[in-house]
Amino acid sequence: MEVFLQEAKASSRVLAQLNGAQKNRVLREMAKALRMQSREILNANALDMADADKNDLTPALKERLFLDETRIEAMAVAIEEIAALKDPVGRVLDGWLTEDGLKIEKVSIPIGVIGIIYESRPNVTSDAAALSFKSSNVCVLKGGKEAQHSNVAIAKVLQSVLKANGLPQALISLLPDASREGVSKLIKMDRYVDLIVPRGGEGLIRYVSENATVPVVKHDKGQCHTYIDADANIENAIAIALNAKVQRPGVCNAMETLLVDRVIAEEVLPQLKEVFDSAHTQLKGCDETRKSIDVERATEQDYDTEYLANILNIRVVDGVEGAIDHILRFGSGHSEAIITENITTAERFLNAIDAAAVYVNASTRFTDGGAFGFGAEVGISTNKLHARGPMGIEGLTTYKFKIYGSGQIRQ
């Protein structure tokens, strides 16, 4: 593994010398090659699907694993969209003259070698490779073992394009040892690897965070809340709450707990129950909620659970301060919303809540790179440092200071 990563690191020097036009040409060739060689990829995917049957994978997992011509076309289009983005490296982020007459430029540069650990979807292989290449980073990919044949086939196509362009294949590679031991070695190789991006279940992310010596940008838990204030426009509030829960319950920016101001609880709870019942949402409530509507009792444990399913806790709180108390205790720092027409209450909530995205009068479902207008999304970071929240391709860059002098020495 060490030799393999040494090669990856060494290859980053070649990448640093490609300009934007050269990178984009290679990316467009990769898109073309995926389309041309779709047969090989589909054959490999068929092997993974056969194994999936043999190993009795769940229908949901098989659905993620499955590839067809349409999905390969989508992968190719995604690479073309990444090629169309502005080059994220070489941007002058800041610049100034010092008192000594030095001209300082703060310039965006690639991070270096990025290890990306993900699960069953094979399209992540080409997405992650294209995002890394566009940002002049070398990537080491580790996909799910259930998608191993598909990932190998996809990587082979991308590497053949690198080769045809006289570029080292080490720029895009799969981790040779895809076992848990392989991962545990990778995350300690801080001499060669500059960043680990784990995307997957809580167990994987916990393991990586606790054991890595390489910096980690996590994409994990979204324990998101919506608070309906006494001063809310009730019609908006109900539509937003419903959207935040049911539009796509299985994602990290979906709401898990709805907080309702005591002042309006009696009025609003029956209306909420009606719309959530129509959406087949399983409701749980605090004791006070249960005085107004007939729902299961929510436990402390429930407030701490990311359901990723059409289940919702409802809790009555004492105004915005009560909502803040609850969220500071149970929130995971992902996305939180307040519904209110009162500007002072809204600002109090926006300032007090420590989360990547804090909303006034909108659904938490908007927390993603696409909705934010970032063009391409690496993921949604739950780190507080480096990248926070929706992470565009800029999240794969760092910076250096270029300093232009004319003979200055320090006095």
Next chain:
Amino acid sequence: MEVFLQEAKASSRVLAQLNGAQKNRVLREMAKALRMQSREILNANALDMADADKNDLTPALKERLFLDETRIEAMAVAIEEIAALKDPVGRVLDGWLTEDGLKIEKVSIPIGVIGIIYESRPNVTSDAAALSFKSSNVCVLKGGKEAQHSNVAIAKVLQSVLKANGLPQALISLLPDASREGVSKLIKMDRYVDLIVPRGGEGLIRYVSENATVPVVKHDKGQCHTYIDADANIENAIAIALNAKVQRPGVCNAMETLLVDRVIAEEVLPQLKEVFDSAHTQLKGCDETRKSIDVERATEQDYDTEYLANILNIRVVDGVEGAIDHILRFGSGHSEAIITENITTAERFLNAIDAAAVYVNASTRFTDGGAFGFGAEVGISTNKLHARGPMGIEGLTTYKFKIYGSGQIRQ
């Protein structure tokens, strides 16, 4: 320790509600209190100095530990300078309207609870506390055990000002268990602590990086180089090389190895020897260097050593590519310089070298917050992520997205 850190985290809520004027008033009172209570601090420092005698500390260590009225005045002035800085939190870093009509503001906010681990200088206690307070962060300070009495006395003065202003003392505190075990607990408390800033010897920093689950911003090794190109202005080159080595050899931005282009080696090396001899620099050289000047032989190990002393390696290289090869192998990513009048050579060096600060025609000694014009310096980060290079008070902030809607739901 857990209860102590829980309290620290809880107190950050109070801090978030102070505006800039309130914070600055408290900081100015702290400066005043240090002056007023200098007697108590000096008495405590005398105890540390007595222990230092008893334990046979080196003169250099004692010099760092020692406090007098002048040094306490300097600490007070430093706090007043920090008070005078622009508030680093609440800045709107970016803002835009999305296609859905959401107004997104990216706003700087405090990181939360910061653990700062440092060594003998007691003034770091008040500097770090003031920088943290100004940026609305709670700090947990762990100084060197040889400065324990001084640190306790300084923290007591600062805490008395917090108390007089009705603020929780947990905003600024010393780690109760200052042993190695205390540190090893602290760096794993990611539930309560958001960032660790270790400043000290290589051993400490290595230990913290390898064992922390809390994110770490390191301030460690500076293996800095200066490369004299064939197209250099030789007079500038010699002045810059001398300055980079001898102006203050014990700091991380001082040069450790000088690289000289083969084309001009024979001409330049004797001149370099002359100036370095006058500065009593101990020179070591590669075989080719030793053909021109009579110096000790430099080993591979020497190229990898941060002397922090008036010792210099000299190596003859094949042009800018040879210099880049050497620096990519031995550099620590801190500060690197090229001396050349050729614009293409300069740009090649600036782009190829992966370091926080890359210089053309200036001394590496300029890498610090003061020289960069940052006002106050937290340190010089050798991280590639979050903060890189000289780290101003902005390095103690992160951001969140505030999103203003008018009833938007996700389609």
